[in-house]
Amino acid sequence: MAEASRISEARRDAVFARWVIFSPARSRRPTDLKSHGPANPSPGPDDGAPKPSCPFCLGRESECAPEIFRVPAPDESLPWRIRVIENLFPALRREAAPPAPEDEEPVGAGECAVRGFGFHDVVIETPHHEVRLWDLDAEGVRDVLLAYARRVQQLAEHPAVKYVQVFKNQGASAGASMAHSHSQMLGTPFVPPSVTSRLNCMKEVFERSGKCSLCAVVSKDILVSETHNFSAFVPFAASYPFEIWIVPRQHSSYFHETDQDKVLDLAGLLKSMLQKLCKQLNDPPFNYMIHSAPFGLSSSCLPYTHWFLQIVPQLSVIGGFEMGSGCHINPVFPEDAAKILREIDSS
Amino acid sequence: MAEASRISEARRDAVFARWVIFSPARSRRPTDLKSHGPANPSPGPDDGAPKPSCPFCLGRESECAPEIFRVPAPDESLPWRIRVIENLFPALRREAAPPAPEDEEPVGAGECAVRGFGFHDVVIETPHHEVRLWDLDAEGVRDVLLAYARRVQQLAEHPAVKYVQVFKNQGASAGASMAHSHSQMLGTPFVPPSVTSRLNCMKEVFERSGKCSLCAVVSKDILVSETHNFSAFVPFAASYPFEIWIVPRQHSSYFHETDQDKVLDLAGLLKSMLQKLCKQLNDPPFNYMIHSAPFGLSSSCLPYTHWFLQIVPQLSVIGGFEMGSGCHINPVFPEDAAKILREIDSS
Ligand SMILES: Nc1ncnc2c1ncn2[C@@H]1O[C@H](COP(=O)(O)OP(=O)(O)O[C@H]2O[C@H](CO)[C@@H](O)[C@H](O)[C@H]2O)[C@@H](O)[C@H]1O
Numbered sequence: 001m002a003e004a005s006r007i008s009e010a011r012r013d014a015v016f017a018r019w020v021i022f023s024p025a026r027s028r029r030p031t032d033l034k035s036h037g038p039a040n041p042s043p044g045p046d047d048g049a050p051k052p053s054c055p056f057c058l059g060r061e062s063e064c065a066p067e068i069f070r071v072p073a074p075d076e077s078l079p080w081r082i083r084v085i086e087n088l089f090p091a092l093r094r095e096a097a098p099p100a101p102e103d104e105e106p107v108g109a110g111e112c113a114v115r116g117f118g119f120h121d122v123v124i125e126t127p128h129h130e131v132r133l134w135d136l137d138a139e140g141v142r143d144v145l146l147a148y149a150r151r152v153q154q155l156a157e158h159p160a161v162k163y164v165q166v167f168k169n170q171g172a173s174a175g176a177s178m179a180h181s182h183s184q185m186l187g188t189p190f191v192p193p194s195v196t197s198r199l200n201c202m203k204e205v206f207e208r209s210g211k212c213s214l215c216a217v218v219s220k221d222i223l224v225s226e227t228h229n230f231s232a233f234v235p236f237a238a239s240y241p242f243e244i245w246i247v248p249r250q251h252s253s254y255f256h257e258t259d260q261d262k263v264l265d266l267a268g269l270l271k272s273m274l275q276k277l278c279k280q281l282n283d284p285p286f287n288y289m290i291h292s293a294p295f296g297l298s299s300s301c302l303p304y305t306h307w308f309l310q311i312v313p314q315l316s317v318i319g320g321f322e323m324g325s326g327c328h329i330n331p332v333f334p335e336d337a338a339k340i341l342r343e344i345d346s347s
Numbered sequence: 348m349a350e351a352s353r354i355s356e357a358r359r360d361a362v363f364a365r366w367v368i369f370s371p372a373r374s375r376r377p378t379d380l381k382s383h384g385p386a387n388p389s390p391g392p393d394d395g396a397p398k399p400s401c402p403f404c405l406g407r408e409s410e411c412a413p414e415i416f417r418v419p420a421p422d423e424s425l426p427w428r429i430r431v432i433e434n435l436f437p438a439l440r441r442e443a444a445p446p447a448p449e450d451e452e453p454v455g456a457g458e459c460a461v462r463g464f465g466f467h468d469v470v471i472e473t474p475h476h477e478v479r480l481w482d483l484d485a486e487g488v489r490d491v492l493l494a495y496a497r498r499v500q501q502l503a504e505h506p507a508v509k510y511v512q513v514f515k516n517q518g519a520s521a522g523a524s525m526a527h528s529h530s531q532m533l534g535t536p537f538v539p540p541s542v543t544s545r546l547n548c549m550k551e552v553f554e555r556s557g558k559c560s561l562c563a564v565v566s567k568d569i570l571v572s573e574t575h576n577f578s579a580f581v582p583f584a585a586s587y588p589f590e591i592w593i594v595p596r597q598h599s600s601y602f603h604e605t606d607q608d609k610v611l612d613l614a615g616l617l618k619s620m621l622q623k624l625c626k627q628l629n630d631p632p633f634n635y636m637i638h639s640a641p642f643g644l645s646s647s648c649l650p651y652t653h654w655f656l657q658i659v660p661q662l663s664v665i666g667g668f669e670m671g672s673g674c675h676i677n678p679v680f681p682e683d684a685a686k687i688l689r690e691i692d693s694s
Pocket residue numbers: 055063064065085086087088089090122168169174175176177178179183184376377663664665666667668669676
């Protein structure tokens with residue numbers, strides 16, 4: 001591949017203001033320690049049978065934390081197609097009293113602590129244990145995305161919820177503890193750190209250039225695929241090899257306000273990107289995250305907040321350099337990753 | 348343990364302004380996926396023999412990238428005790444032309460790219476393959492820390508180097524590709540993102556309270572150990588279970604300016620903390636990072652920059668929530684971790 005001969009380059013992106021070092025030569029370093037490749041064998045075809053120990057399977061609903069809502073199967077052949085439930089081991093608790101602003105206990109200089117109030121939900125994407133998200137048809141994926149949007153909308157109405165992080169962990173190396181296809185959502189009583197820094201960066205770019213960082217035209221070199229409403233590309237300063245961003249082409253701050261028909265378009269693109277990653281990288285563990293705007297943003301902030309979905313295959317372990325500096329080392333140039341992904345057939 | 352009964356809490360620290368969710372109940376969630384515990388079997392006792400394939404072993408010096416300097420063994424029984432060498436697969440290259448300020452190619456709105464100039468060095472901490480850093484005596488650990496300081500000092504004199512990240516990866520799950528005990532150093536032509544956000548946060552705290560975030564007295568609850576010159580504690584808003592910070596008790600911005608006798612004190616404390624983690628967590632993979640000030644800081648910034656060493660045992664995999672939000676979920680309250688660590692004998 002052409003990439004191995006390229007020299008290193010450092011790039012800073014316009015969304016998080018993060019520096020990333022691109023260094024193709026790094027991929028040739030030797031190791032005498034066990035490899036950390038995908039430890040997640042691809043599940044076999046679905047035989048339809050529930051897994052004896054999995055509470056997310058059809059028929060095991062009583063072993064789960066309470067249901068918030070369910071999405072029926074279109075033909076009513078099954079009692080449900082998607083379930084949104086409470087997380088049985090929530091990081092934040094809906095029963096806790098929401099923190100009042102004056103509650104932010106200042107502990108030392110600049111430190112603070114609040115009660116662990118919040119909402120931690122699980123979205124069970126299919127009743128079948130062996131079905132993966134990208135095995136669903138585009139309508140099935142759309143319904144999962146619509147379930148996210150519906151639940152985010154509900155949480156947005158709670159005055160103490162400042163942000164909802166929607167995310168998916170697929171495979172043990174991506175953090176998943178449950179194999180059955182699912183995603184999660186955490187509604188927090190504070191604006192999380194990466195959201196604050198993303199907004200600060202996008203604001204600065206907007207003030208300097210008059211442009212939204214994500215409305216700027218995407219160069220053909222990093223584009224993977226495009227539909228009427230969305231672009232999928234490898235970001236110019238991707239922190240991870242084969243990272244993909246799916247971005248609405250029309251400026252839009254909140255994921256959960258996306259029209260139903262656009263969500264179908266997004267679903268098709270998401271399915272196709274997951275299929276491409278699965279083919280190219282041999283069913284890798286991955287995460288995806290929806291980056292939206294915090295609730296109750298003043299209207300002056302809307303011109304520079306633009307939601308997107310980030311997909312990150314987990315191909316290597318992060319080391320001390322990344323943990324300490326916040327700067328990632330990526331052995332694959334975005335242009336090279338995009339070219340490879342463009343050329344893979346996703347069907 | 349008392350911790351399991353505690354309710355969740357969210358805390359924000361005064362150094363990085365990062366929110367962390369403490370949720371002891373999370374540690375009880377089940378899994379049907381393979382565990383990701385330490386995959387790094389503890390090496391056996393040193394038989395003194397070089398490992399046939401390890402270029403960092405005594406006698407294999409010619410298989411390494413060029414040496415920068417070596418530290419002789421005190422009794423001259425061996426040709427060296429520590430070697431600082433170039434990384435054979437550097438992320439940034441010393442041969443590249445350093446970027447001039449006007450070189451920062453603006454690519455799109457707010458994006459930029461620079462040539463991959465920089466210094467990437469490896470510190471071989473011992474000539475013996477099976478010896479771990481904390482097997483060395485305090486003088487041995489001190490000499491490793493002094494080797495870091497000496498190399499940082501050299502890089503600080505290069506006008507294009509803005510920061511040096513010193514870090515150690517121990518064990519495959521902490522990212523290490525080489526088993527032989529070593530650390531690394533990366534001198535970058537930019538100030539890395541976490542350094543910028545750390546400085547911004549500490550500046551804000553200073554402007555608001557007149558205090559340096561790290562000079563404020565450490566509460567006894569989170570203290571693990573203290574020497575004349577350094578405190579070791581579990582930070583109030585630790586992102587990781589059993590994370591430890593070693594902080595100079597006297598305000599000081601730059602690690603590499605620490606006096607030799609203080610470095611011996613630091614070495615003893617570092618050795619003892621690594622021994623405690625090793626005992627309590629069964630030889631876990633870990634990283635440590637030195638957080639210092641960027642070079643050439645204006646004197647008005649010195650009052651709020653305070654260097655420290657962060658040790659992070661790698662006990663679990665990060666998921667999509669942390670990747671997306673920058674907010675970590677930690678199942679162990681800092682007070683509980685500190686109590687456990689205080690009570691372990693480190694000898
Ligand atoms: N019967 C039941 N009813 C309802 N819910 C049930 C349940 N049984 C299990 N659950 C919940 O289902 C969720 C499954 O989630 P994932 O597999 O995506 O990862 P998990 O949250 O465990 O941790 C990963 O993601 C988080 C967040 O990113 C990281 O903190 C962590 O390190 C990483 O391993 C768990 O949160 C669990 O609490």
